[in-house]
Amino acid sequence: MSASGPTPTTPTTRPAPQRADYLALLLAALPADVRQRLEEIGEVTIDETNLAAMRGRTLRSSGTPTGTVEHLNRHAPGDPDVAVRLHRERGTTLPRPCLISIHGGGYVIGSHLGEDGRFDRWCTTLACVGISVGYRLAPETPYPGPLEDCYTALRWAHRNAPELGIDPTRIGVIGGSAGGGLAAGLTLLARDRGEIPISFQVLNYPMLDDRLPAESSRAGAPLWGPATNQYGWHSYLGPYRSAPDVPGYAVPARARDLTGLPPAFVSVGNLDGLLDEDLEYARRLIAAGVPTDLHVFADGPHAFDSMLPEAAITARARRTLEDWLQARMHPRPHSHDSE
Numbered sequence: 001m002s003a004s005g006p007t008p009t010t011p012t013t014r015p016a017p018q019r020a021d022y023l024a025l026l027l028a029a030l031p032a033d034v035r036q037r038l039e040e041i042g043e044v045t046i047d048e049t050n051l052a053a054m055r056g057r058t059l060r061s062s063g064t065p066t067g068t069v070e071h072l073n074r075h076a077p078g079d080p081d082v083a084v085r086l087h088r089e090r091g092t093t094l095p096r097p098c099l100i101s102i103h104g105g106g107y108v109i110g111s112h113l114g115e116d117g118r119f120d121r122w123c124t125t126l127a128c129v130g131i132s133v134g135y136r137l138a139p140e141t142p143y144p145g146p147l148e149d150c151y152t153a154l155r156w157a158h159r160n161a162p163e164l165g166i167d168p169t170r171i172g173v174i175g176g177s178a179g180g181g182l183a184a185g186l187t188l189l190a191r192d193r194g195e196i197p198i199s200f201q202v203l204n205y206p207m208l209d210d211r212l213p214a215e216s217s218r219a220g221a222p223l224w225g226p227a228t229n230q231y232g233w234h235s236y237l238g239p240y241r242s243a244p245d246v247p248g249y250a251v252p253a254r255a256r257d258l259t260g261l262p263p264a265f266v267s268v269g270n271l272d273g274l275l276d277e278d279l280e281y282a283r284r285l286i287a288a289g290v291p292t293d294l295h296v297f298a299d300g301p302h303a304f305d306s307m308l309p310e311a312a313i314t315a316r317a318r319r320t321l322e323d324w325l326q327a328r329m330h331p332r333p334h335s336h337d338s339e
Contacts, residue, residue, distance in 0.1 A: 180206025269300020
């Protein structure tokens with residue numbers, strides 16, 4: 001009798017689905033209301049052919065005025081001066097922590113005039129002052145112009161803290177998408193200049209890396225595709241996009257040294273095309289000794305909080321962020337055991 005081979009066995013594992021298949025499974029499992037909204041929006045496309053139209057759709061104001069929070073247009077002196085919008089609760093006297101808010105829009109669209117709604121909430125519930133930065137947009141103003149505008153606003157807030165009702169030791173920066181990339185770059189710039197302390201950084205689904213990955217775990221992700229992402233980066237980097245050594249202030253993922261940065265809150269949705277670069281940046285922050293809270297939200301495409309304002313994921317993300325901000329801006333004194 002001839003020898004036989006090993007007895008076939010039933011495998012106990014199966015090959016993992018391809019990354020594109022996995023993303024398709026995630027999309028198929030979305031709540032019906034979220035899936036319907038994503039289908040209605042489609043992929044956001046921004047390029048030179050529709051840039052003017054997209055800018056025209058930018059929100060100029062948001063929310064319903066509460067009467068308890070004032071929103072004032074100011075200019076931070078610089079070269080050039082920078083438009084800012086100051087948000088603060090009326091009738092307050094004690095210095096409060098400050099949030100320097102940097103809007104998103106792929107570095108090419110967006111406005112600082114669209115943030116009244118959330119500061120109507122935050123100025124009261126978080127007892128803070130808000131400053132929204134009207135930085136100049138690319139491609140007309142490439143790097144370093146937009147980042148320097150953010151630094152001008154930061155410097156203005158710090159130098160005028162008593163007049164503005166700000167505690168200069170509790171100034172943090174917050175941004176989403178391109179605003180998150182600028183916020184990350186601003187903390188690097190402020191660290192190295194050593195003039196103004198930033199107490200914390202909030203990076204929501206930030207644009208951090210201009211380099212196209214060889215393989216992305218979120219290829220084909222909804223809303224924010226690689227073509228629009230690259231258009232934003234090319235517009236922002238200008239002549240630096242072909243430079244052999246792109247500055248880390250412009251592209252935080254390229255920064256070699258992340259030590260000495262302020263505590264960070266990093267959030268991103270699991271359906272975001274920027275997921276990989278955001279996870280990697282958070283990993284590097286942690287490795288550099290920076291206290292970092294990383295949150296990956298299920299069912300979340302890019303900019304889900306603005307694209308899906310009524311969805312459960314947005315409420316969940318808002319609570320998580322506000323709890324972190326409350327603890328960071330108003331830390332409780334350490335309790336001591338009685339002797």
